[in-house]
Amino acid sequence: xxxESKNKQESIQEKEEIQEDKxxxxxxxxLELYEDQLKRAQAEFANYKKRxxxxxxxxxxxxxxxxxxxxxxxxxxxxxxxINENNEDSKNNLTELDNNLENILTRLNIKKxxxxxxxxxxxxxxxxxxxxxxxxKLNNKVIDIIEEGYTYKNKLIKPAKVIVGKxxx
Numbered sequence: 001x002x003x004e005s006k007n008k009q010e011s012i013q014e015k016e017e018i019q020e021d022k023x024x025x026x027x028x029x030x031l032e033l034y035e036d037q038l039k040r041a042q043a044e045f046a047n048y049k050k051r052x053x054x055x056x057x058x059x060x061x062x063x064x065x066x067x068x069x070x071x072x073x074x075x076x077x078x079x080x081x082x083i084n085e086n087n088e089d090s091k092n093n094l095t096e097l098d099n100n101l102e103n104i105l106t107r108l109n110i111k112k113x114x115x116x117x118x119x120x121x122x123x124x125x126x127x128x129x130x131x132x133x134x135x136x137k138l139n140n141k142v143i144d145i146i147e148e149g150y151t152y153k154n155k156l157i158k159p160a161k162v163i164v165g166k167x168x169x
Contacts, residue, residue, distance in 0.1 A: 065157035113149035138165040
């Protein structure tokens with residue numbers, strides 16, 4: 001083989017290698033693009049699954065709170081009946097029924113909101129009235145509870161209805 005022919009062959013090989021490198025670079029760029037798109041799609045899907053799970057949890061909580069609010073109305077009526085009942089046997093039976101209902105709520109992890117004599121918090125209670133107080137310590141404190149408030153799994157399902165102290169001027 002002559003030198004000239006050898007140089008041509010080497011030149012052709014170099015051009016082919018350069019062309020292969022360009023193609024490899026293009027393929028590598030496409031691969032990186034597809035990998036990036038795949039990672040983004042996977043992240044979006046993971047976020048979607050979390051969002052759907054949270055939405056389902058919120059819907060379930062809403063429906064549970066609707067049902068429980070009906071029981072709370074029954075419980076309030078029962079408590080009023082206990083207060084107004086004159087017959088001791090009937091009063092004891094109603095009290096036992098109320099205690100059983102309390103036990104059911106406890107087993108279901110439904111808790112009363114403890115707010116008596118505490119700072120009024122509009123996130124967990126509703127002020128239905130203000131009562132004038134002379135003591136500054138009672139200003140903006142829950143003086144009385146008209147209706148109990150409840151939480152389920154640390155989420156509010158029924159706000160308390162309260163009377164809040166207001167400092168006399």
